[in-house]
Amino acid sequence: MILPFKRLMLSTLVAAFAVQANAATDSTALVEPMTEYKLYVIDEVHDLVQDTRAFTQAVENGDVEKAKSLYAPARIHYERIEPVAELFADLDASMDAREDDYEQGVKDPKFSGFHRIEYALWAKNSTQGMDQFAKQLLSDTQELESRLTKLAFPPSNVVDGAAALIEEVAATKISGEEDRYSHTDLWDFQANIDGAKKIVDLLRQPLKANHAQFLAKVDHNFQRVDAILAKYRQGDGFESYEALSTRDRKALQGPITVLAEELSQMRGMFGLN
Incomplete structure (x- = not known):
């Protein structure tokens, strides 16, 4: 159900995306999906702010176990x-950088965001000295919400984004380098899969009309990846990525790589090359 204020936003966004999409071969097919994607992003970034507020509050309160559960x-x-x-x-670097991005690693004063706090919580089992990073992280999420709300997304970035989300998992995240202290990588994998699937779902109508065989293959491979991830679910989340053997990781990497290769074809299908 679209709330009244979202209906107003929807009509405004349709006009904005129509202008951006005119350069694409299938411009009219992209207008509504891009608009719906904007609404999806607004909902997600709102939840990001709310959940980050709870997480950073636990950090500032010195509650290590609660902070770990909310990370x-x-x-x-x-x-x-x-x-x-x-x-x-700038916000991506501040919120989501890894220690490898900095010359002094975890000791670098510029290293901030989720992974800086992750290091303190799991490697040090402490929140000492994290108040400033917690405050900055919450401020960054709020700034991200403000910027995304005002932004009209380029269709090429959104269509490419489906493949980019999966490619990053296959190329780097599968090694466990993303959440190297908490080993909560499977949460990230599922979120990346969900984000890519959302884009495909919003493009489903034009894909079904013009590329039905391709869509069937993509749907099948999403199901394969989801089925593998489901084996490692625990309650509302996932077991530690450390529990997966090298064989388990390779079994996951194969279908993810195939899915990424397939999704990379969508740019050409919508005349965005």
Whole structure:
């Protein structure tokens, strides 16, 4: 159900995306999906702010165990919308950088965001000295919400984003480098899959009309990946990524790589090359 204020936003966004999509071969087919994707992103970034507020509050309160329990649930909202969140390089670096991005690693004063706090919680089992990083992280999510709300997303970034989300899992995240301290990687994987699937679902009508065989293959491979991830579910989340053997990780990497290769074809299908 679309609330009244969202209906107004929807009509405004349709006009904005129509202008952007005119360069595409299938421009009219992209207008409504891009508009719906904007509403999806707005919902996700709102939840990101709310869940990050609870997470950072636990950090500031010095409640290590509660902060640990809220870390992965907060991050999934960022991981689902990563293709557009990354349009703001400054915020992406501040919120989601890894220690490898800095010369002094975890000791670098510029290293901040989720992974800086993750290090403190799991490697040090402490929140000492994390107040400033917690405050900055919440402020960054609020700024991200403000910027995304005002942004009209380029269709190429959204269509490419489906493949980009999966490619990153296959190329780098499968090694466990993303959440190397908490080992909550499977939460991120599922969020990336969900984000990519959302884009495909919004493009389902034009894909079914013009590329039905391709869509059937993509749907099948999404099901394969979801089925593998489901084996590692625990309650509302997932077991530690450390529990997966090298064989388990390779079994996951194969279908994810195939899915990424397939999704990379969508750009050409919508005349965005």
